[in-house]
Amino acid sequence: MALSIPTALRDELARTLPDRPFAVEFWDGSTLPPTDGASATTFRVKSPQALAHALRAPGQLGLGRAYVSGALDVDDLDATLELLDAWTPPALDVRAKARLAAAAVRSTGLVVPPKPPSAELRPRGRRHSLLRDRAAVRHHYDVSNDYFALFLDESMTYSCAIFSRGAKTLEEAQWTKRELVCTKLNLQAGERVLDVGCGWGAFAVHAAVEHGVHVTGITLSEPQAQRARQRAEDAGVADRVEIKVMDWRELAAEPFDAIASIGMVEHVGSGNIDNYAVRLRELLRPGGRLLNHGIARLRHGDPEAGAFSERFVFPDAAPLHLSRISYALEAANLEVTHAEGFREDYAETLRHWSRRFDDNLEEAVRLGGEERVRVWRLYLRAARRGFESGFLSIFQVVAHKPA
Known part of the structure; x- marks a missing residue:
């Protein structure tokens, strides 16, 4: 009763x-x-x-x-x-x-408080330590590759697409974004490129196929790395694309001609942003180019992230202000030469993702469970409103290491 x-x-x-x-x-x-x-x-x-x-x-x-x-x-x-x-x-x-x-x-009649949902993560340990960052990233990404394929485009690009340059479909807009990054980095055949936070390898494969460069991609998610390696093999560029499962702090490699950091800086945090910029400069050859593509807060005084996102979506993620990111790059002796915002493009990207996700709810529940599906339906909409309302934007910042 x-x-x-x-x-x-x-x-x-x-x-x-x-x-x-x-x-x-x-x-x-x-x-x-x-x-x-x-x-x-x-x-x-x-x-x-x-x-x-x-x-x-x-x-x-x-x-x-x-x-x-x-x-x-x-x-x-x-x-x-x-x-x-x-x-x-x-x-x-x-x-x-x-x-x-x-x-x-x-x-x-309730006297015992209910336990938090199983989809909630409260990370343990020092914030942005290597161990804690791995747990936070895998909480979001390791549900399954097929789960993300339910709403992403065919290339599995999980970052802002660019519609404002004439693209009509999500696939076209993501191709436009990847090519724009390559153009801004002025990639030349034979150059070595680092892709920080490479995801499922969309940019790495694009740069290798379209511009003939050699790309090293790093991610903290093994399922992502497996899919990225398979995509490189399917595209015939496995000899020019290397995917590693590691943190940016663990990377030891000869200097790169160019670095693309796409959708990564949000996970670095205010306490690590200066070290992040210094590490990227160290990994660049003299005269090398860096493009940082990341979400940023627009209003000062607002919190870095809400409690819902902190526990259920992106634990420990903290969009910084554009000024803070630029300051970190300049303090690391990198010359910022260009910055461009794509706030409305990300709102449109999230509309596409939400519609695709809702069109596949039954399969999403099968793959991720009802709790995670409820999280994602809310997250995709709340994120879109963040860009529409002027709370968030996304910027591509280009910088160079002095020759």
Whole structure:
């Protein structure tokens, strides 16, 4: 038999949230209506566990846990994200939290807090240590290559595509991005190129095929490396593409003529960005070229990342400001010669990824499980809104090592 919601809990929620542009529907069918008469969205509390998650970790983390576990659902993810961007919940003092907790316990009978969802990762050890970075990266990437293939283009390029130069399809836009990187690096046949954070080898294979260079790619994900090696072999450039599973701090190689860092700098962190820039300079020949392609925050004063992304999507990832990245490059004695933003291009890329993912939900659940699918449906939409709203952008920064 389903539990019923006591009037006391609804009254307490109404008292705590006097301004509600949304409806709340409980597991017994009872509802708490919006205060303005028009609900932008409906939160469906499908289980007492949702209240327990929200009370245990008030804010984004608790709501995220309730949603990922399936105890909380919404009727329209896009409308809900738009609402949460515009709505400012009231601050809850200790008394208000205690009243809500007491009402929830009386209504649900829950006395033991629920465990966090299995899709959540709380990394251990020193932040951005080699061991912790490996665990964080593999949490995101090692679900399976087939899972990512559900929404990426055929080349498996997992970074911003460029539509603003005339591309119509995702495949065309990703080809445009890869070729633009090669052009900005002025790649010449026979040169040695380092691809930092090579993913599934899309850029490495492109540069080898289209420009005749030799590419060394590094990643922390063994499944990525296996697919990248196979792609190089299929393209007939296995002799010019070498893929290694290692951290950028572990790379010891003769200097490169050019370095491409695509979608990597977000994982470096503010504490390591200066060391990262110095290491890349050390790996360049005199006169060598570097292109850093990465997400950056636009507004100062905003947090590096939200609690949901920190635990469920990209643990320890921290988009820095463009000024901080440029400063690190300059301090490492690299000359920054060009910077270009592609904020709207990434928003469009994420629209394509979201649509493709939603078109393959059944297979996504089979490959990754329901919790991970709920994480990704939310993550792809929230990321898109970050670029649309001006919270995030993405920049390509070109720098040279003095000859």
